[in-house]
Amino acid sequence: MPRYDLHCHSTWSDGLCTPAAVVERAAARGVDVLALTDHDELGGLPEARAAAAERGITLVNGAEISVSWETHTIHVVALRVDPGHPGLADGLAAVRRGRSERARRIGDALAAVGIRGAYEGAMKYVTSERLVSRTHFARFLVEAGYVGEVKDVFKRYLARGKPGYVAHQWTTLADAVSWIRAAGGQAVLAHPGRYPLSPTAMRRLLGEFREQGGDAVEVLSSSHTAAQADEYATHARRFGLAASAGSDWHGPGESWLDLGALPALPAGVEPVWERW
Ligand code: AMP
Ligand code: MN
Ligand code: MN
Ligand code: MN
Numbered sequence: 001m002p003r004y005d006l007h008c009h010s011t012w013s014d015g016l017c018t019p020a021a022v023v024e025r026a027a028a029r030g031v032d033v034l035a036l037t038d039h040d041e042l043g044g045l046p047e048a049r050a051a052a053a054e055r056g057i058t059l060v061n062g063a064e065i066s067v068s069w070e071t072h073t074i075h076v077v078a079l080r081v082d083p084g085h086p087g088l089a090d091g092l093a094a095v096r097r098g099r100s101e102r103a104r105r106i107g108d109a110l111a112a113v114g115i116r117g118a119y120e121g122a123m124k125y126v127t128s129e130r131l132v133s134r135t136h137f138a139r140f141l142v143e144a145g146y147v148g149e150v151k152d153v154f155k156r157y158l159a160r161g162k163p164g165y166v167a168h169q170w171t172t173l174a175d176a177v178s179w180i181r182a183a184g185g186q187a188v189l190a191h192p193g194r195y196p197l198s199p200t201a202m203r204r205l206l207g208e209f210r211e212q213g214g215d216a217v218e219v220l221s222s223s224h225t226a227a228q229a230d231e232y233a234t235h236a237r238r239f240g241l242a243a244s245a246g247s248d249w250h251g252p253g254e255s256w257l258d259l260g261a262l263p264a265l266p267a268g269v270e271p272v273w274e275r276w
Helices: 019-028 045-055 086-112 118-123 134-143 150-158 173-182 199-211 226-238
Strands: 033-036 058-069 072-079 186-189 216-221 242-246
Touching: 019 033, 019 045, 033 045, 045 058, 058 086, 058 173, 072 173, 072 242, 086 118, 086 134, 086 173, 118 134, 134 150, 173 186, 173 199, 186 199, 199 226, 216 226, 226 242
Parallel strands: 033 058, 186 216, 216 242
Antiparallel strands: 058 072, 072 186
16 A cells, blocks of 8 residues: 655745655655645645655645635645646635735734744744745744744644734635636645534534535544544545545654654545545
């Protein structure tokens, strides 16, 4: 059985390694099929593709699209898209543009609680001028000594309800799914266990996602416990969705799971790659 990892990040978004270095590490760790899924960005794919060809592994064209659904931010992973499709490329460019202005507002919100220079500090960690994320603020806040670890920054400063959080309108679920499908790809609901949704709201999300043309649920993720993997496997079966698997790796020392370090999918689900 080939080893799949269908969710990870490079310096084109908030990862710490270049696309080539991500591919190199994935290959060294025994990954056979890797999807690079930078936030709202396809720019790292050519470099990743070349590196994958050199290492003899398969690179899947991916991205992770930021979506506003009801009052929540959710992520939709795109797999096997045509990166040259204009509808997808234009849509992602529009999503990225909103990030720069949001970053200014995050800086202002942090200044209001006495943290100065956060915007400039975050920009020092930005590795693609097209893509600034909360992760870059998190790295600055750790460096500046406000918190010990990146994950605690979110709890104290950057998660919803915390002083550095600013509301932001991403794209709609319908648009994200339709861009992906128009570009010939599959839409995967990323790490559903991370969304603070009631059971009813989760079923509503899964139902809408399916109705709009969604293909799969990310069942295996570094954000999920084993119990959550089983729970989302059950949801996937009930909603007629396939199952995906991705580490969501961002860099050495920053992620819970390394590239390729995923268990087998729970029994009874259809792996998303069986539809390829
Ligand atoms: P953004 O898309 O700019 O809102 O940033 C979201 C990114 O922040 C995610 O893709 C993760 O990389 C990171 N992130 C969000 N929540 C957490 C958390 N609790 N711990 C660590 N990283 C997080
Ligand atoms: Mn990220
Ligand atoms: Mn995500
Ligand atoms: Mn991700």
